[in-house]
Amino acid sequence: MTVTSPVAPAPISLRRNFWRGVGRVLRRKPSRMVGVAIVVLFVFMGIFGPLLYPNPLPRDDNALYASPSWAHPFGTDFEGTDVLALVVTGTRYVLLAGLATAVITVALGTAIGLLAGFHRGRWDTVLMRLTDLQLTIPGLPLLLVLSTVWKFTSPIEMGVVLGLLGWGGIARAVRSQSLSLRERGFIEAAKGLGLPTRHIVVRELLPSMAPYIAMNMLIAVTGAIYAQVGLFFLGVLPFDANNWGVMLNLSVFGGGALSSTAALPYLLAPLLAILLLTLGIVLVVDAMDEIFNPRLREE
Amino acid sequence: MITASGITKTYKQRGNMLGARAVPALRGVDFRIEKGGAVTFIGESGCGKTTLGRIVAGLETYDGGDIVIDGTPMSSLKPRHREPFFRRIQLIHQDPYSALNPTRTIHQTLAAPLALRAKQTGRGKAWMEERARELLALVGIDPGYVLPRYPHQLSGGMRQRVVIARALTVDPEVLVADESVSMIDVSLRLGVLALLKDLRERLNVSVLFITHDIATARYIGGDGELYVIYRGQVVESGPTERVISGPVHPYTQSLLSAIPVLHGVERPGPERVVPTEALNEAHPDTGCLFARRCPFRTDRCEAELPSLVSDGEQAHACYHPQRRNVIPVEAA
Amino acid sequence: MTRTSAPGVRVKDLTVVYKTPAGELPALGGVSLSLAPGTITGIVGESGSGKSTLALSLLNAVQPPGRIKEGSVEIDGLGNVVELTGEELRRARGRQVGYVFQAAQNSLNPLKTVGKQLLDLGRSHDFDDLPALLKDARALLGRMGLDGGRVLDSYQHELSGGMRQRVGIMFALVLNAHLVVLDEPTTALDMITQAAILKIVRDVHHERGLTTLIITHDMGVAAEVTDSLAVMYGGRVVEHGPTTEVLGSPRHPYTKGLIRAIPRLSGDIDEARALPGRPPTLGTIPKQGCVFRERCPLRIAVCDTVDPEPVTRDARTVACHAVGHLATPVVPKEYV
Numbered sequence: 001m002t003v004t005s006p007v008a009p010a011p012i013s014l015r016r017n018f019w020r021g022v023g024r025v026l027r028r029k030p031s032r033m034v035g036v037a038i039v040v041l042f043v044f045m046g047i048f049g050p051l052l053y054p055n056p057l058p059r060d061d062n063a064l065y066a067s068p069s070w071a072h073p074f075g076t077d078f079e080g081t082d083v084l085a086l087v088v089t090g091t092r093y094v095l096l097a098g099l100a101t102a103v104i105t106v107a108l109g110t111a112i113g114l115l116a117g118f119h120r121g122r123w124d125t126v127l128m129r130l131t132d133l134q135l136t137i138p139g140l141p142l143l144l145v146l147s148t149v150w151k152f153t154s155p156i157e158m159g160v161v162l163g164l165l166g167w168g169g170i171a172r173a174v175r176s177q178s179l180s181l182r183e184r185g186f187i188e189a190a191k192g193l194g195l196p197t198r199h200i201v202v203r204e205l206l207p208s209m210a211p212y213i214a215m216n217m218l219i220a221v222t223g224a225i226y227a228q229v230g231l232f233f234l235g236v237l238p239f240d241a242n243n244w245g246v247m248l249n250l251s252v253f254g255g256g257a258l259s260s261t262a263a264l265p266y267l268l269a270p271l272l273a274i275l276l277l278t279l280g281i282v283l284v285v286d287a288m289d290e291i292f293n294p295r296l297r298e299e
Numbered sequence: 300m301i302t303a304s305g306i307t308k309t310y311k312q313r314g315n316m317l318g319a320r321a322v323p324a325l326r327g328v329d330f331r332i333e334k335g336g337a338v339t340f341i342g343e344s345g346c347g348k349t350t351l352g353r354i355v356a357g358l359e360t361y362d363g364g365d366i367v368i369d370g371t372p373m374s375s376l377k378p379r380h381r382e383p384f385f386r387r388i389q390l391i392h393q394d395p396y397s398a399l400n401p402t403r404t405i406h407q408t409l410a411a412p413l414a415l416r417a418k419q420t421g422r423g424k425a426w427m428e429e430r431a432r433e434l435l436a437l438v439g440i441d442p443g444y445v446l447p448r449y450p451h452q453l454s455g456g457m458r459q460r461v462v463i464a465r466a467l468t469v470d471p472e473v474l475v476a477d478e479s480v481s482m483i484d485v486s487l488r489l490g491v492l493a494l495l496k497d498l499r500e501r502l503n504v505s506v507l508f509i510t511h512d513i514a515t516a517r518y519i520g521g522d523g524e525l526y527v528i529y530r531g532q533v534v535e536s537g538p539t540e541r542v543i544s545g546p547v548h549p550y551t552q553s554l555l556s557a558i559p560v561l562h563g564v565e566r567p568g569p570e571r572v573v574p575t576e577a578l579n580e581a582h583p584d585t586g587c588l589f590a591r592r593c594p595f596r597t598d599r600c601e602a603e604l605p606s607l608v609s610d611g612e613q614a615h616a617c618y619h620p621q622r623r624n625v626i627p628v629e630a631a
Numbered sequence: 632m633t634r635t636s637a638p639g640v641r642v643k644d645l646t647v648v649y650k651t652p653a654g655e656l657p658a659l660g661g662v663s664l665s666l667a668p669g670t671i672t673g674i675v676g677e678s679g680s681g682k683s684t685l686a687l688s689l690l691n692a693v694q695p696p697g698r699i700k701e702g703s704v705e706i707d708g709l710g711n712v713v714e715l716t717g718e719e720l721r722r723a724r725g726r727q728v729g730y731v732f733q734a735a736q737n738s739l740n741p742l743k744t745v746g747k748q749l750l751d752l753g754r755s756h757d758f759d760d761l762p763a764l765l766k767d768a769r770a771l772l773g774r775m776g777l778d779g780g781r782v783l784d785s786y787q788h789e790l791s792g793g794m795r796q797r798v799g800i801m802f803a804l805v806l807n808a809h810l811v812v813l814d815e816p817t818t819a820l821d822m823i824t825q826a827a828i829l830k831i832v833r834d835v836h837h838e839r840g841l842t843t844l845i846i847t848h849d850m851g852v853a854a855e856v857t858d859s860l861a862v863m864y865g866g867r868v869v870e871h872g873p874t875t876e877v878l879g880s881p882r883h884p885y886t887k888g889l890i891r892a893i894p895r896l897s898g899d900i901d902e903a904r905a906l907p908g909r910p911p912t913l914g915t916i917p918k919q920g921c922v923f924r925e926r927c928p929l930r931i932a933v934c935d936t937v938d939p940e941p942v943t944r945d946a947r948t949v950a951c952h953a954v955g956h957l958a959t960p961v962v963p964k965e966y967v
């Protein structure tokens with residue numbers, strides 16, 4: 001009954017080593033810790049933010065466009081709602097949509113790139129045609145058209161659409177990476193040993209590209225955040241969702257933040273949130289190479 | 300047993316404005332590898348050694364000729380059905396640094412092919428673990444130390460041993476070793492060579508040894524056959540010791556003459572041959588392929604390609620074969 | 632300031648450290664070595680023994696995270712190189728000390744022709760007569776069996792490994808340096824090309840009257856061209872002497888082991904023996920005692936605690952307790 005296989009502990013200790021290694025990599029530069037803290041903060045806001053405030057958010061009719069104060073650190077908006085509360089509760093939509101976009105771009109892009117690069121030949125031709133097609137789709141005009149029939153109330157819907165419009169770049173990059181990796185000795189050896197293609201692609205190729213993919217994923221998140229905030233800001237999408245883009249739009253076009261100072265905090269708060277989140281992600285991206293490369297991970 | 304007959308291979312190189320250029324890498328190569336035997340190919344860079352090794356290991360296609368493995372000609376099989384045959388021939392890469400996946404531990408690296416093997420033979424996890432340890436011990440490294448480690452944590456010699464252990468997971472009959480020690484530290488080289496030699500004796504695997512360092516060929520396959528290859532053609536072949544001590548082809552003599560002499564320990568051979576020019580693939584291939592560089596060429600050499608003639612043991616492709624004393628002699 | 636004759640070089644107690652996460656670790660631990668003017672000296676040793684680091688120190692060109700911590704490098708006509716800085720140093724490189732880097736095959740700029748790179752070099756050393764420089768380069772290349780004009784018009788990828796190596800040697804010589812350092816000039820080349828390059832090195836050395844330092848991990852290469860041979864291990868020179876003597880009657884156990892590990896064309900091949908153990912890396916070089924002791928068949932108690940001092944007897948220097956014990960008249964090495 002007892003498991004006494006001689007080298008059984010190896011895989012287990014490996015897992016633990018991985019997370020310990022990640023910790024070590026992050027601690028290596030203070031900037032990375034800052035990045036992690038920022039990202040964790042936003043994730044926390046995304047998960048618990050809406051729980052911290054009553055729904056709908058209370059309005060204070062006596063304090064329209066109030067200036068920053070202890071009660072309202074970033075002031076209030078045109079309805080007297082606390083701007084900070086708006087930013088915090090809006091995080092969920094932004095993050096979820098960003099995440100959904102990233103998952104779809106990375107999953108599609110990686111799968112298609114790997115398949116094309118590893119099999120070459122006919123597969124490659126077909127998939128790369130498909131990629132070219134995707135890359136030539138004009139994203140913004142299409143979204144404008146789509147928004148006339150689709151309200152994007154769910155962040156996931158938003159993410160899916162952005163994702164489907166954005167996987168081409170990653171597919172190309174992953175393909176060229178796998179083309180070069182497949183010439184490497186260890187891939188050839190795996191083929192020579194008769195290991196199944198699935199093993200070669202998933203276990204040998206993919207981990208070698210992990211830092212690359214992870215980086216692309218994080219960058220895709222930032223890209224998606226800009227894209228959706230942009231769409232809402234332009235007013236292309238209806239305002240039923242609570243979103244940073246909506247706030248920007250209202251502050252500029254409704255509150256005249258560009259001409260008067262009253263709505264300025266209302267404009268700056270979401271901007272600051274976007275910048276901060278992007279900064280956090282960029283600081284974390286810096287660690288990816290070291291996290292996934294066992295040599296760099298273990299100093 | 301493996302018999303290769305008349306293997307040809309031409310690479311189409313995507314050239315410049317003049318269009319594609321064809322590079323004949325192999326021009327009809329014949330050889331045999333006996334069970335437990337050793338066959339060595341020597342030649343300069345670019346003479347087709349790596350191409351040949353990869354073809355024998357099933358990693359590269361060939362244009363003409365055929366490879367017969369245990370009586371089955373590979374040309375008679377669909378690519379899919381060739382795989383089990385070629386799996387018994389494992390290539391040991393030149394570069395132990397790129398031959399192991401840097402993101403996987405040695406344990407993971409060995410487990411994958413062993414799992415396949417276990418499935419085929421209906422054995423379990425315990426067998427896999429035991430076999431991994433057994434193989435590492437066989438190649439002379441401490442399994443406890445190596446198994447949980449990543450390739451970058453091992454020395455070049457250890458890495459090459461792991462590569463050999465991995466090849467042994469599928470119980471191969473032939474190991475193709477292409478310059479397998481050239482990237483390893485000098486003091487560790489002989490250890491890996493000794494391992495290959497030892498595997499021949501203990502497991503009865505054959506070794507196809509590819510190198511430009513003939514002295515190492517003598518160490519591993521002194522009792523085997525030596526083939527000297529030049530621009531894709533075998534120009535001399537025979538029992539290793541015999542060819543080394545009595546080469547008759549000027550190219551073989553040039554190769555042997557080029558080996559550095561350990562002054563102080565040995566004296567240079569009195570009749571060393573130095574090619575008159577450097578290797579150039581653009582040299583004509585109508586006559587003897589070596590003619591432009593050969594100090595002994597005559598008009599006949601440039602007119603017609605000499606073919607391999609054998610005295611029963613040693614074969615050469617030269618119109619003016621002559622034994623020359625080129626290898627160093629022990630200093631008194 | 633340019634010399635026209637071969638300079639001598641005296642390296643004294645040179646310690647070079649690299650900064651690592653584990654602190655500053657010595658890649659060279661107090662190396663002393665002199666190169667007699669007009670000779671070819673070889674340095675052999677395994678990967679990581681400090682050969683390239685020593686060679687770079689001759690130009691005071693150790694790059695961060697490395698630095699020269701202690702010691703001096705005296706080159707005739709230049710003085711103590713360790714004390715040179717900035718402009719002086721830059722001019723010395725190329726003009727007085729020619730350097731062929733390890734993997735010179737890959738160190739040419741892929742985007743410029745060889746000729747263009749040569750002109751850049753000439754300009755950076757304020758050469759007025761650039762046509763003469765080109766002429767010299769063409770002659771040197773011709774001397775090495777290449778078509779100089781064609782090579783100068785070529786990009787790196789149009790040249791074979793052996794040709795690139797020759798181009799590297801041309802760059803080291805063209806500014807008329809009389810001290811030439813070649814780091815692994817033939818590694819990754821096949822035997823025939825190697826033999827050709829070695830012959831060129833030897834011939835050019837004699838024709839131009841140079842002091843040459845060749846770094847290699849291949850005993851055979853060192854045996855072919857050098858007059859004097861230094862063996863390095865773990866950041867120390869463990870043996871140094873005339874090449875034929877070092878090879879013919881090695882004294883240090885490491886030298887003996889290395890020579891025995893070479894498969895040879897003559898003699899009984901089964902006498903070749905592998906050296907046990909493996910070479911140390913920066914982090915595993917013992918902090919005290921003999922660096923070679925883990926692999927040494929002659930190890931004695933004192934080896935664990937005391938780093939053996941190099942001692943010189945009849946023009947041969949050996950750093951080993953077991954050899955030192957046999958010594959009768961021990962004279963500390965003179966740095967003339």
Ligand SMILES: Nc1ncnc2c1ncn2[C@@H]1O[C@H](COP(=O)(O)OP(=O)(O)OP(=O)(O)O)[C@@H](O)[C@H]1O
Binds near residue numbers: 679695733848
């Ligand atoms: N930039 C660096 N940072 C840290 N350590 C270094 C650095 N460069 C070299 N070292 C270390 O210094 C030691 C000596 O290195 P060096 O390059 O001189 O060796 P070598 O004898 O030339 O080896 P090889 O034969 O591989 O060229 C090695 O342990 C090496 O790992």
Ligand SMILES: Nc1ncnc2c1ncn2[C@@H]1O[C@H](COP(=O)(O)OP(=O)(O)O)[C@@H](O)[C@H]1O
Binds near residue numbers: 322580
């Ligand atoms: N993948 C390839 N594509 C085009 N030419 C190749 C390829 N591989 C090898 N060659 C050419 O085939 C010839 C033989 O090469 P190779 O077998 O690698 O020789 P060796 O191993 O003896 O150095 C050379 O001219 C080389 O340039």
Ligand code: SF4
Binds near residue numbers: 595600605620
């Ligand atoms: S056939 Fe003629 S050119 Fe060719 S190797 Fe023999 S002697 Fe030389």
Ligand code: SF4
Binds near residue numbers: 884885928
């Ligand atoms: S000092 Fe001691 S350990 Fe070092 S080489 Fe000599 S005998 Fe061996």
Ligand SMILES: [Mg+2]
Binds near residue numbers: 345348349478
């Ligand atoms: Mg090769």
Ligand SMILES: [Mg+2]
Binds near residue numbers: 682683684733814
């Ligand atoms: Mg070096």
